[in-house]
Amino acid sequence: MVERLDVEFKSEGDTCRAWLYKADGGGRRPTVVLAGGWCYVREIVMPTYAEAFAKAGINALIFDYRNLGVSDGDNRQHLDPWAQIRDYQNAISFLERHEAVDPDRIGVWGISYSGGHALVLAATDPRVKTIVSQIPVIDGYENMRRAHGTMEFRRLWAMILDDRRLRYEQPGERLYMPHATENAEAEVSSWPFPETVRTFLAIKAKEAPLYQNKSTVESVDLLMNYDVGPFVKRIYNTPTLMIVAEGDDLTLWDLEIGAFNAIPSVRKKLHVIAHTSHMTLYSDKSKVEKAAALATEWFVETL
Incomplete structure (x- = not known):
């Protein structure tokens, strides 16, 4: 069994609560930070990935953003993408100081909305050594x-x-x-x-009783101004795996592939999962496990 610890960290004054899945072997280990997409809480699909990473020797931290799940924040169910990206950055700052973490081997994983966040983090935070961006949101307005x-x-x-x-x-x-x-x-x-x-x-x-099927309307207002296009052009040297669902018409696989092609780095890989969809990467256990295996292989290789 993978050891899972309850941990927490501060993000701009609020407490974000998280699970840290510890890899076997002791010492300072490479570590991946995971957070979810639209309205997600930490129980949604991410434990499958975290357990796979930990079994492969890589710590995994899953956290709830501010205003969601078990984390603090007075503006409940409000989704500000740039605040969420800062939550990721504060999670990294927390991990840099943790005794179980090698601060020079930290990666980021994201899915759907946070798949876009992972691309932004690869472009803007040199502490991020590698990323997996899965079925990402690319251009909120489009x-x-x-x-x-x-x-x-x-x-x-x-x-x-x-x-x-x-x-x-x-x-x-x-x-x-x-x-x-x-x-x-x-x-x-x-x-x-x-x-x-x-x-x-x-x-x-x-699995996820704290999930709520609602957000503030302002969350969509903010989404309409969210575009990772200017950021992917700045990913020169961060290894990037993008996992796309064939024919995804929710977050739009043509936009995802276009963003992948705009990354100037040669340290990138695109994997299109055939015969699937955006939502089967949540509902179909075999699809989730396949994506987790792809992500695990990438992090083992690049961290």
Whole structure:
């Protein structure tokens, strides 16, 4: 059995709570930091990866961002991508000081929204020695425009503007919207895919009771200005594995492959998992284990 420790660290005054999976062997070990995507808590899919890394001799730290899960933060269910990236950086600062961690061998893993964060971190934090970016969000505006379609995108914009007005008129008040919904025509959500709500509610029932199917509307407002394009051009020397689901039309595999091709480094690898989808990388155990094996192999090689 892999040893799992409860740990915590400060991020801009708030406490982020985490699990540290310790690799066998003692001493200072290479370590990978993991955090989730839209509304995720640490129980969602990430333990499979952390256990695989630890069994291969690599520590793994899974944490909840501020405002989510067991971590502190008064603005609950608010997803600020740049604050989440700072949470990653503060997790790295915590690990640098930990007795079980080799501070010169720290990697980052991300999935979906955090798959984009991993690319930003590879470009902006020299302490990150290698990354795995899995089914990443690349361009929030383009993603929302294509995911919602013309009429629903108009409704999404109307809700964002209503929220901006409310926050101006009544400071401290805000609107919320579902992460996903069964009926996009009846209810505006962040990610309007029935398979998303079904998958995450099933995970909530079995493994992740603290998951909530909602975020602030401002979270989507911030997503619309999120674009990793300017950052991937700065990944010159950080080994980068991108794992893409064939035909992924949630985070858009054409954008993902375009971002991969824009990375100037030769220390990169693209793996397209055939006959899969974005959501089966959560719901299909065999697909999750395949992706975990790919990530483990990469980290063993590069850390």
